[in-house]
Amino acid sequence: MIDKLLPSAADALADIPDGATVAVGGFGGAGMPEDLIEALIAQGARELTLVSNNAGQGDTGLAALLKAGRVRRILCSYPRMTGSHVFEELYRAGRIELEIIPQGNLAERLRAAGCGIGAFFTPTAYGTPLAEGKETRVIDGRGYVLEYPIHVDYALINAEAGDRWGNLIYRKTARNFSPVMAMAARHTIASVGRVCELGELDPEQVVTPGIFVKRIVRRTPVGSATADQQQVG
Amino acid sequence: MDKQTRNAMAARVARDIPEGAYVNLGIGLPTLVANYLATDKDIFLHSENGVLGRWSAAPAGEEDWDMINAGKEPILLAPGAAFFHHADSFGMMRGGHLDICVLGAFQVSSRGDLANWHTGAPDAIPAVGGAMDLAIGAKRIFVMMEHLDKQGRSKLLETCSYPLTGLGCVSRVYTDLATLELTAEGVKVLELVGDTGAEYLQSVTAVPLDFSALGLAEPAPALPERPLSRSAAAAVNG
Structure with missing residues (x-):
């Protein structure tokens, strides 16, 4: 029997090595897998390359991961926002590398990785500073820039519900990057709000089929994973 | 000299969005346009974080933080909406499916170049978001x-410096002073706001203005068709 449900986020993230490329779903706070990020901080992997649309706000979530000094490089579209002081301090101190990527290219480069596409030409950023040094081509009179896939080792995503085969559905705009990150990653770990029996999710409604998902965990309130660890030792 | 308020500008843009249009309203000033879209017309809003339909700002106490717009503000959906993931969302842009994008700008050149993501300040932390995708992502880009x-x-320039x-x-x-169309023949003034005079407008604008089309602005341009592929166009043209 295949059961992708693991007892805890700590179990699901245990094998993430130093130097891994980790994609984290979410757009602002919507779809941000806060419990998985907390478990990643507790797990201790270092020198990570982080792929996420934003670079954290306040002092929790992605900002806490950055603050703990675990991220060497970040690929994102919009790191500068209200409350992104942790990222800003690291960036100004030269302690984190930034690759700034137009949001649609971020999504499409992840999708390309998931679909085995070697590279693609996109009109986005043609003629702008973000296309400097990149191969370009004019096709049918329109300028395009060559972009390469972003291959991901681990994707940490949030879903509304999932079953033991890893089929997932999402909630409202919390879906955002999660389906393409799940496709791009060799190992996708989903934190689900509800664990369903097989067959409970309508096959017509499944957004991410289980083939793209390695492990699922029941979502726990942020703070509980750390508390468990402290109890253990 | 009369200047339009931000709300009056939004109302003016809204008048040019026809029924049936799929529209993305950029973050900031363009977001206001949503408040002025006719409620009796079916106009479809697209938000790049994965929702299409009509919505309004969520009232205090009814916020759902899984239900936000691209500005990360909580919204309340009207019936008929659809959710989709980010790659599909940006496919709607670069695939030519959106009719109109309304964007804010730091600078626009007379050739239609857009500068709205970076002021070029060397110490600024770069952040582009969806700006470059939106710029190429609709049949018509309104600024x-x-x-x-x-x-x-003047924010209208021969060449953007940003x-x-x-x-x-x-x-x-x-x-806030005029409505202008950027054409291959030059910058045509379609409307002047209030008592703004042609001479004044030219005196504060860094590019030559063509006033021959003044007053000819059609209030609601017909929706352009999605461009045919080259081969289909060739077949149609014989």
């Missing part, structure tokens, strides 16, 4: 902006 920057300089967001992408500019 709404103040005519002059905070130092009183880093570009997109090349030759803007077709129409709505400012």
Whole structure:
């Protein structure tokens, strides 16, 4: 029997090595897998390359991961926002590398990785500073820039519900990057709000089929994973 | 000299969005346009974080933080909406499915180049978001902006001095002083706001203005068809 449900986020993230490329779903706070990020901080992997649309706000979530000094490089579209002081301090101190990527290219480069596409030409950023040094081509009179896939080792995503085969559905705009990150990653770990029996999710409604998902965990309130660890030792 | 308020500009842009249009309203000033879209017309809003339909700002106490717009503000959906993931969302842009994008701008050139993501300040932390995708992501790109920057300089220029967001992408500019169409023949003034005079407008604008089309602005342009593929176009043209 295949059961992708693991007892805890700590179990699901245990094998993430130093130097891994980790994609984290979410757009602002919507779809941000806060419990998985907390478990990643507790797990201790270092020198990570982080792929996420934003670079954290306040002092929790992605900002806490950055603050703990675990991220060497970040690929994102919009790191500068209200409350992104942790990222800003690291960036100004030269302690984190930034690759700034137009949001649609971020999504499409992840999708390309998931679909085995070697590279693609996109009109986005043609003629702008973000296309400097990149191969370009004019096709049918329109300028395009060559972009390469972003291959991901681990994707940490949030879903509304999932079953033991890893089929997932999402909630409202919390879906955002999660389906393409799940496709791009060799190992996708989903934190689900509800664990369903097989067959409970309508096959017509499944957004991410289980083939793209390695492990699922029941979502726990942020703070509980750390508390468990402290109890253990 | 009369200047339109930000809300009046938004109302003016809204008048040019026809029924049936799929529209993305950029963050900031363009978001206001949603407040002025006719409620009796089916106009479809697209938000790049994965929702299509109609919505309004969520009232205090009814916020659902899984239900936000691209500005990360909580919204309340009207019936008929659809959710989708980010790659599909940006496919709607670069695939030519959106009719109109309304964007803010730091600068626009007379050739339609857009600068709206970076002021070029060397110590600024770069952040592009969806700006470059939006710039190439609709059949028509409308810019709404103040005519002059905070130092009183023209934001319409021969060449943008700030880093570009997109090349030759803007077709129409709505400012607090005028409505302008950027064409291959030059910058045509379609409307002047209030008692703004042609001479004054030219005196504060850094590019030559063509006033021959003044008063000819059609209030609601017909929706352009999605461009045919080359081969299909060739077949149609014989």
